[in-house]
Amino acid sequence: MSREEIEKLLRELRNRVLEGDDEGAENIVTRLAELRVDPKRIIEEALTPAMNKAGELYEVGEYFIPELMMAAEAFKAAFNVVKPLLKTDETGGRATIIIGTVAGDIHELGKNLVATMLRIAGYNVVDLGVNVPAEKFVEEALKHGAKIIGLSALMSTTMVEQRKVIEILEKKGLRDKFKVIVGGAPVTEDWARQIGADAYGRDAFEAVRKVRMLLGEEGSA
């Protein structure tokens, strides 16, 4: 296959991701993998630029949240094909972030929004879903070598679960290993301070800014 054709496929992949066409993106990326195109190149020349562009389009008011989330899903579909082909030291993204909605809470919209925005910002996001037991956050964070744990709670009662995760980290002597960011409708800055969380994200956009700050990347994006 000629160089031009591969470049054409990469461009096509970028467009599919940008348009939120997950099936299309998956097909092209599978094709590129079959052609033994370097997975790193696929990420750097197609997937990452597509997400950057989606972010830009949002900034100028051309894209709204649905387009962004669909682009993120197409990115995820394509990335899942590429991921097994990467060498272990290439995560294809930046730091890994564990995210989930705490035990007893089945609300996922806010958490999904945060996950999307973090993916757009280039982070490797491991989404544990909803109703996640406190211990599980810690286990998964260790397993994935995560830098940050994100805890979502939408109910006044399930907020206490956020404190539980931090208590487990402290008990296991792991508190310094991870930064903890909390969010959700009833959650406030004061609550975050009270339970000893490292940051509070008022919304998905602020969550990304706070994550950057926690990772010492402020101003890098």
Place this chain on the structure above:
Amino acid sequence: MKQLEKLECCWVKRGVPRPKLRIMSEEEFLKIHNASIKLLEDVGVFIDNKEGLRSLEEAGALVDGRRARIPRRIVEDALERAPKTITIYDRDGAKYAELRPGGETLFAPGSAAVKILDYNSTTPRPPALRDLVNIALIVENLSSIKLQSTAVIPVDVPIEHRDSIRLLPILAFSSKPIVTGAFSDEGLINMLKALSILREDYADKPMAIFDVCPSPPLKWSYTTCQNLLDLARTAMPAEIISMPQIGATGPATIAGSLIQHHAEVLSGIVMAETVNPGTPVIYGGSPSLFDMRYGTSRIAAPEAILLTAAYIGICGFLGLPCHAYLCLSDSKTLDYQAGMETLMGALIALLTGVNVASGPGMLEYESVLSIEKILLDSEVIEVASRILRGFEIADETIALDVMKRVVTGKMHYLTEKHTLKWYRREHYIPMLVDTTTVEAREPDRIIGRAREKVLEVLRSARSKVLEEKLFSALIKYFSKLTGIREEKLVAMLGVK
């Protein structure tokens, strides 16, 4: 459908032109209602509560895992059992109001704000128990806000008891009925216990309405479901509040979100009426528009208000008492947007005749309360009520003879006996709206006036203080529950 005709006749009084609003025809209602039932039959609801599932299974629902599909017959049976009129009582046991389609609209402050916005501040702060005392006193002294609500979540109390403790300051200083809700299964039991300290017949003559909110789309969390079951068992009024975010946790279309909303509320009614037939249920809602740009849940968006007006219409057809979040704003301060959104909602509440309207005082997607805004919203309600009241057409109001006299004589009406008699009846004289000639063009003068009024009410507040014995019993109960010493609890309320 028989209710419809009844509704028509009690709303319309001959010779009194007054606006009213019904936005759905019977045909349109049936289209929505049938689609909701189809959704319950084909897809069903997810219920994270074994007892809840069991109750539905007993009623004849098809349970598969944690999903229950509910056949039409069961929904119709439940609707048949649900009371068409709910009588609520004040704290002291006197009959206070009747909730029924076509009845009066009772406003209550919005509920469970996580922050409070002080006068002249731009940064909301965490609320304390003392704030609830002030809110209770203000509401007790406003005739346009007929119900109290557990409006903020006090942070100076352990988190497990922040739901129940809110009853204390309200019960201590006001006799108006309360719109409230619990944050956990135990929380509800604690709250019912607190009410039982005041009156043994707290369930027969309810002084409180409890909100239960399913989680869209079509899900019931363990806690919410348990609250509903426990309320049904005690026959306490449950306000089932579905809250689709149009475009995110509900379809992007208003019709779609309305159908989902209706199905969720129906599933709650089925559970309540199965556990205890005749349980008083109020059909409620807090739909919002999911803002596609910023991801916020705009409760005061026109689309959300339209959805609300539509389900209030549904309640008219079903003959059920209903509730809505109206008369509030998503703005972050007391500004143009706040006034615009609040009046839009208040008018819709009154025009549709919803029974309970939660909202006054609330800002920022139902998360921040301003005490000054409760005063301002009281004015909004008065203005909207004035429009709703319409005007009378009778010989005396037509006033032809007066006109004849004035037009051929002194050319003004100010000194007519007719004027003296009628202006007080026909004119609403504003409490806060600025009607002065140009003296000072300060911005937001009205907010300063609201602040003065707040201080004045708090200084001279008439409070319906609870009798000493009951107050002590309540203090004792909450002290034991929260682990806060009795003297400290009393001090936290600001009682000398």
